Amino acid sequence: MRIAHISDLHIVADGATLGVAPMAQNLARVVTDLNSVKPDLVLVSGDIANTAQLAETRRAAYILNQLQMPYYVTPGNHDDRGVLWEAFGGQAVPAREIGHLSYALNAGGYRIIGLDSSDPEHRNGMICDSRAAWLEAQLAEFGETPTLIFMHHPPVKCGVEETDNPPLKGAELLARVVSRHSQIERILCGHIHLPVQALWQGRQVCTAPSLGMRLRFDPNENKGSAFFVTPPAYLLHLHNADGELVSHQITLDEAAGPFGFG
Numbered sequence: 207m208r209i210a211h212i213s214d215l216h217i218v219a220d221g222a223t224l225g226v227a228p229m230a231q232n233l234a235r236v237v238t239d240l241n242s243v244k245p246d247l248v249l250v251s252g253d254i255a256n257t258a259q260l261a262e263t264r265r266a267a268y269i270l271n272q273l274q275m276p277y278y279v280t281p282g283n284h285d286d287r288g289v290l291w292e293a294f295g296g297q298a299v300p301a302r303e304i305g306h307l308s309y310a311l312n313a314g315g316y317r318i319i320g321l322d323s324s325d326p327e328h329r330n331g332m333i334c335d336s337r338a339a340w341l342e343a344q345l346a347e348f349g350e351t352p353t354l355i356f357m358h359h360p361p362v363k364c365g366v367e368e369t370d371n372p373p374l375k376g377a378e379l380l381a382r383v384v385s386r387h388s389q390i391e392r393i394l395c396g397h398i399h400l401p402v403q404a405l406w407q408g409r410q411v412c413t414a415p416s417l418g419m420r421l422r423f424d425p426n427e428n429k430g431s432a433f434f435v436t437p438p439a440y441l442l443h444l445h446n447a448d449g450e451l452v453s454h455q456i457t458l459d460e461a462a463g464p465f466g467f468g
């Protein structure tokens with residue numbers, strides 16, 4: 207079982223995102239790479255569009271539809287739920303009308319849960335009572351099945367000012383649910399445009415890198431918010447022969463090599 211995780215596509219209708227980041231070209235490169243790597247499925251953890259427009263989201267869908275395996279999408283703070291549903295619907299967003307675009311499915315022995323953490327009023331996301339209750343029911347129903355949750359906003363404070371303040375609203379509701387269910391092997395997120403790993407409530411949180419806009423990480427918080435244009439990158443989670451899930455970062459760069467060890 208191989209699960210690819212891409213995030214923060216920030217597609218614009220035409221041209222480069224914010225004038226410098228070739229995000230549509232990056233997404234096309236990643237799609238080509240994934241068709242070669244052949245994961246069993248691809249999870250896309252939000253910020254599909256850059257300004258939530260239908261034309262942007264449709265352009266992203268057009269490129270993602272070149273994938274030769276199933277893919278699933280969850281909304282970020284740069285997306286609009288209605289627009290996302292209109293552009294993807296059905297297979298890529300297999301959600302019913304429950305007030306949020308959350309859903310669960312079975313794939314390759316895993317339970318995959320797309321948890322909608324978006325809210326128009328909260329750029330750093332929100333888990334409300336109804337989403338927490340929905341998640342609890344999903345986890346309780348399949349308590350023995352290894353589970354991956356993918357959601358846009360990381361529930362853990364990552365040491366990044368832009369996304370820690372304010373933190374994910376309702377993180378304590380999510381914490382209460384997540385801490386009760388040890389079958390959760392990963393909580394896969396995006397939003398911060400940096401690859402980060404943390405143990406939170408006893409569960410492993412992994413954030414995917416952006417497809418080409420890396421946040422300038424400034425632990426001293428005195429440089430101001432900015433990003434670098436970087437080669438596209440994504441995470442690949444491999445189910446190994448011993449039944450463990452191992453996570454790699456794949457970067458499509460122009461590095462020299464490969465060289466033989468001999």
Ligand SMILES: [Fe+2]
Pocket residue numbers: 214216253282284397398399
């Ligand atoms: Fe983003």
